[in-house]
Amino acid sequence: MSFAAFLLAAVVLAITPGPGIAYVVARTAAGGRSEGLASCVGTGLGGLVHVVAAAFGVSVLIAESAVAFNLLKYVGAAYLAYLGIRMLLRKENDFEIEQVESQGARRAFREGVLVEALNVKTALFFLAFLPQFVSPELQLVPQLVVMGVICVALNTAVDVVAVYAAARVLKSGAARAARAKLLNRTSGVTMLGLGAYLALARREA
Numbered sequence: 001m002s003f004a005a006f007l008l009a010a011v012v013l014a015i016t017p018g019p020g021i022a023y024v025v026a027r028t029a030a031g032g033r034s035e036g037l038a039s040c041v042g043t044g045l046g047g048l049v050h051v052v053a054a055a056f057g058v059s060v061l062i063a064e065s066a067v068a069f070n071l072l073k074y075v076g077a078a079y080l081a082y083l084g085i086r087m088l089l090r091k092e093n094d095f096e097i098e099q100v101e102s103q104g105a106r107r108a109f110r111e112g113v114l115v116e117a118l119n120v121k122t123a124l125f126f127l128a129f130l131p132q133f134v135s136p137e138l139q140l141v142p143q144l145v146v147m148g149v150i151c152v153a154l155n156t157a158v159d160v161v162a163v164y165a166a167a168r169v170l171k172s173g174a175a176r177a178a179r180a181k182l183l184n185r186t187s188g189v190t191m192l193g194l195g196a197y198l199a200l201a202r203r204e205a
Contacts, residue, residue: 006133006147014154023115024159027108028166036163038105042112044156049117051148054126055141075128126151 020043028036103111116122126148134143 002133002135007150009129009133010147010151010154014151014158020155020159021162023112025162025166028163031103031105031108033163033166034105035103035108036166037160038109039112040156040159040163042109042114043116043159044112044152046113046116046119047122047152047155048149050119050122050126051145051152053123054130054148055144057127058131058144059141 023043024036024039027039129151130144130147133147134140
């Protein structure tokens, strides 16, 4: 059940409109499909940096203190609920696409890697999110790495779809914003439910 809950949360987070999708769409609008795809690859590689860091960081934490690790799990459950609340409270102008200048595919790739690798919010997300779904019967680090890679793969896949759909989507800004708002509200409710489920499951254990 933990892996099913993880997969549901990972899919919901991947398809929810956010800064990552907005970034690659903006890159596509500025420099075309090649620049948008290059930025997708860059952000994907940058995300893998956080996966490795989170996997080994959590392994060190649990080796030092089981209490701290359990506390991290509760904090992570609360963080999922926080994400859900933020999704529900997002304003209309949060769904607008920022205008950027064309930089070329190579520079878009390098910028994507750096922007994602240096994103503190991504680091905190993986550190709080992944430990929620680990199984005590299996080795910790491989589980965290596999789940992290799945998250990055899903995010990158959605970004690629967004790049290919960008031309059509950008032609109808109002319709795009309406669809994004509906998806965001649905995702927010889902994340709140997952956060509550994980917190209650820990208490019963």
